[in-house]
């Protein structure tokens with residue numbers, strides 16, 4: 001079962017190496033045969049091939065069982081004609097992964113790690129379902145020094161298919177969806193709200209649905225994170241809200257993601273390339289390792305292996321293993337080792 | 345000196361009444377002659393006149409010294425052909441108030457009021473400068489059941505004039521501006537970054553400027569609010585980030601705003617109409633009263649009167665006066681009384 005690794009830029013290669021080690025060890029223990037291939041992507045691919053998403057990388061991704069991405073971007077490529085991030089958007093589009101799942105959980109014992117008062121963080125367990133291949137990320141643009149333009153576009157089917165993912169996920173959780181929009185201003189948000197509401201009425205009346213304006217959600221996430229179950233949101237709002245939600249658990253370094261909807265799943269930690277600490281063994285690989293667990297769950301269909309990885313990470317953190325972003329002293333490799341020791 | 349009051353909807357009338365009482369009393373003490381006029385606006389104006397921003401209200405606003413707005417909107421008008429919020433956008437546009445100032449301060453003794461750990465909230469003192477008459481709020485729209493479209497447009501001058509407000513404000517504060525964008529995706533953000541950078545180099549080299557991606561800012565605001573001075577942002581990002589920032593101080597009910605740039609200034613608390621608690625004397629009028637202080641500062645030019653009002657609010661809160669949103673038992677009127685007693 002072929003897994004394509006795209007280490008990318010900055011801390012990407014370090015956290016990808018960590019995820020690979022854990023996947024390999026977990027696969028060995030669970031008797032799953034995996035083959036890994038690395039391909040150039042992002043800034044690294046611009047340097048090597050002049051293109052953030054080279055054709056050979058694209059071909060490899062489309063034929064893989066799953067794609068794992070480290071991180072892309074960095075100031076080095078800010079002026080590039082095609083930026084690393086353009087490669088990431090092209091990858092998401094090529095794979096057709098319209099639903100980006102970003103879970104955030106404050107585990108017992110972890111309430112004190114983040115910036116919130118422990119009594120507010122306690123029990124937070126959110127799944128953000130972010131639309132990933134539409135909206136302002138994929139509309140037409142007009143670049144310009146005097147005037148610039150971006151377009152936010154949504155078609156009803158685009159809303160419905162990602163809303164379906166959120167409703168289905170809610171059925172397996174606490175049965176509640178909060179759909180985010182800015183319906184008091186944006187036409188796309190009014191379509192979003194109508195499409196989500198109608199799908200809900202038609203097919204998911206058993207799920208509780210509420211609509212929350214994006215500004216109110218930015219507030220409520222911090223005031224009462226434990227009050228949400230599944231949060232459904234369009235692309236740009238999801239980008240902002242998922243970063244905000246991620247630190248509630250302590251650090252963005254802990255947060256994994258899975259992007260689904262096409263034949264091949266894409267897995268990436270939600271943190272960026274963090275060029276300031278790249279190559280120094282300082283990155284937190286937990287988000288990458290937990291993304292590997294989601295890969296095991298959704299692309300390999302090996303739930304037991306996914307749970308095994310997740311438990312190993314939880315136990316490592318519970319036992320006090322902490323990278324610098326969580327106030328600890330472990331490096332990326334030592335934290336990975338702590339996880340490896342707790343597998344199986 | 346004529347001040348137009350637009351009480352609007354939900355808790356709008358209550359907090360407007362509070363702001364008026366405080367303004368009247370402060371003006372009396374400072375020998376400033378003020379005349380107040382109330383005009384219909386928002387949902388209330390839809391009910392009364394079929395239009396959220398009637399012509400006579402528009403005319404009164406354009407001839408006033410300053411406009412004070414309570415709040416607009418509510419589920420009652422969700423299906424209206426022209427929503428209350430459309431009236432608000434038309435008002436901002438009519439007054440040409442392109443720069444929306446949203447200060448957020450955690451006063452000594454207030455560190456424990458909000459959801460953040462006191463050591464993280466301590467010392468936070470942020471001024472958000474939000475662009476208010478451009479971006480997705482004012483682009484062309486295509487409404488539709490099958491497909492919808494919004495446009496984000498910015499012209500270089502629109503960025504420059506609001507960036508200038510941020511740089512000038514920074515000079516009177518701690519000399520630092522963090523400009524927010526999503527330059528790795530949006531064309532308008534690349535223009536935003538370039539225009540802010542070039543203006544900075546040309547005219548404000550003494551101010552420290554950094555660029556922060558909007559997703560990173562959503563995270564950093566919660567992780568380290570005290571590390572920011574002035575935050576400069578486009579319209580939609582500013583809407584989201586200012587609500588997020590407001591709760592760091594404890595409650596969105598505390599946050600005032602001033603919208604400047606035209607001949608007449610517009611002042612409004614940043615909270616919404618809160619229909620669930622409307623008419624129950626439960627709203628926190630502090631944001632409205634502090635908006636009245638900004639009105640005294642920017643439209644009346646009476647800094648001493650502005651400081652007097654701000655100090656009265658700070659002392660009331662320091663002495664334990666708390667509305668329900670801050671865990672207290674005072675009603676809107678009793679809190680206003682506590683402020684009135686501390687004036688002058």
Ligand SMILES: CC(C)[C@H](C(=O)O)[C@@H](O)C(=O)O
Nearest residue numbers: 073085088239270528529559
């Ligand atoms: C790198 C960037 C284009 C990307 C995004 O905005 O989607 C990132 O922030 C993310 O959230 O995955």
Ligand SMILES: CC(C)[C@H](C(=O)O)[C@@H](O)C(=O)O
Nearest residue numbers: 184185215417429432583614
């Ligand atoms: C009511 C709404 C249109 C408005 C906005 O989005 O600007 C409000 O949220 C605000 O922040 O003043």
